[in-house]
Amino acid sequence: MIITTIAMIATLSYGSGDLEKLPQAWNAAVEAAVSKGVAGEIGLTDRSATLYLRAVSAPGRSHRTGAIWRWASVTKQITATLVMQEVAARRLSLDDTLLARLPEFSGPTAARITVRMLLQHTSGLPNPDDTATANAQAMPAFYTRSKVGADGKTDAFGYCAGKPKAEPGTGFSYNNCDFIVLGAVLERATGRSFAQLVQERIARPLKLGSLALASDGNTPPMVRGHLDATQPEPSFNLATFGPSGGLYGDSADLLAFDRALLSGELLDRPNTELAWSGEPKLGYVALGVWAFPAALRGCGGPVRLVERRGEIGGVEVRNLIAPEIGRAIVVFADRSDVDFGEIWQGKGISFDLASAGFCP
Numbered sequence: 001m002i003i004t005t006i007a008m009i010a011t012l013s014y015g016s017g018d019l020e021k022l023p024q025a026w027n028a029a030v031e032a033a034v035s036k037g038v039a040g041e042i043g044l045t046d047r048s049a050t051l052y053l054r055a056v057s058a059p060g061r062s063h064r065t066g067a068i069w070r071w072a073s074v075t076k077q078i079t080a081t082l083v084m085q086e087v088a089a090r091r092l093s094l095d096d097t098l099l100a101r102l103p104e105f106s107g108p109t110a111a112r113i114t115v116r117m118l119l120q121h122t123s124g125l126p127n128p129d130d131t132a133t134a135n136a137q138a139m140p141a142f143y144t145r146s147k148v149g150a151d152g153k154t155d156a157f158g159y160c161a162g163k164p165k166a167e168p169g170t171g172f173s174y175n176n177c178d179f180i181v182l183g184a185v186l187e188r189a190t191g192r193s194f195a196q197l198v199q200e201r202i203a204r205p206l207k208l209g210s211l212a213l214a215s216d217g218n219t220p221p222m223v224r225g226h227l228d229a230t231q232p233e234p235s236f237n238l239a240t241f242g243p244s245g246g247l248y249g250d251s252a253d254l255l256a257f258d259r260a261l262l263s264g265e266l267l268d269r270p271n272t273e274l275a276w277s278g279e280p281k282l283g284y285v286a287l288g289v290w291a292f293p294a295a296l297r298g299c300g301g302p303v304r305l306v307e308r309r310g311e312i313g314g315v316e317v318r319n320l321i322a323p324e325i326g327r328a329i330v331v332f333a334d335r336s337d338v339d340f341g342e343i344w345q346g347k348g349i350s351f352d353l354a355s356a357g358f359c360p
Helices: 002-006 023-035 074-088 115-119 152-157 176-190 194-206 238-245 251-263 269-275 349-358
Strands: 040-046 050-056 247-249 290-294 303-312 315-322 327-333
Touching: 023 040, 023 050, 023 349, 040 251, 050 251, 074 115, 074 176, 074 194, 074 238, 074 247, 074 251, 074 269, 074 303, 074 315, 115 176, 152 176, 152 238, 176 194, 176 238, 194 251, 238 303, 251 315, 251 327, 303 349, 315 349, 327 349
Parallel strands: none
Antiparallel strands: 040 050, 040 327, 290 303, 303 315, 315 327
């Protein structure tokens, strides 16, 4: 079974880098990931170039490099980078409140919610995932709307300004409204739409030809996923995720984004470090990402990792950066039931790839 599956791996492309250290451990980790159900794309980059990019297929699930994937909650990492650019320019502060930045935001806790709380999911705002399910696969109705209300600004001042779930700052609770509202904060602070900011500050400077924000009726065909071996993903409108999950692009563009973060091209080092400072009391959540020390196989000591996961429907994304080592790993998978494991447990797909890619 493993031999059959591995035989379906697509043509490999390499960039510059320490290639002599890649094939044995890295290829073994990729093969193990495929044997455990990963079909999609797997990539590895250092600060200067893509070292490795493969499309990996499985029976009935063929893939190719260059395909368009939804980036899902990796969008939040882009949103956080845009926010930190404003912080670096001193046009925004992490301690600014929603009341100060968005006076028309009608939520009753606006005076106590800060930009930092939104970035760390401690705002207590309403959660779109709590809306009634809209189909048999239990997709919340918030994400199935079309046309009316299906954009970040409308939702930021509408649903997300509704009855709070908790008092701000009292605890971590993952919530897409946090980043939908951050999108509105960015738009107010810059005078540009979120889609324009992505293009002007991320896509064009880095020459990312595929990166864009989903919009009603104007989203290209992209890889669709499955919930398991037989069940296709439910219907939804990617545009409703906005700055929390609405970006799409190819895997090469995500690797290039990671290189820009590693090299300081998008954000200066002090603010990058601030964004990548995980809070142990909150489960190592940082600003739009998670940052934590990990004991990887082959490294002499703990390695700091910056992780951003994404999942919408049947597509999963893993974006993993090792700042001190200067490398990043990107994985797109077409089934949501793939068990990547937890790196801190010292086993599983993510642990094996991280060990092979960061500790060759």
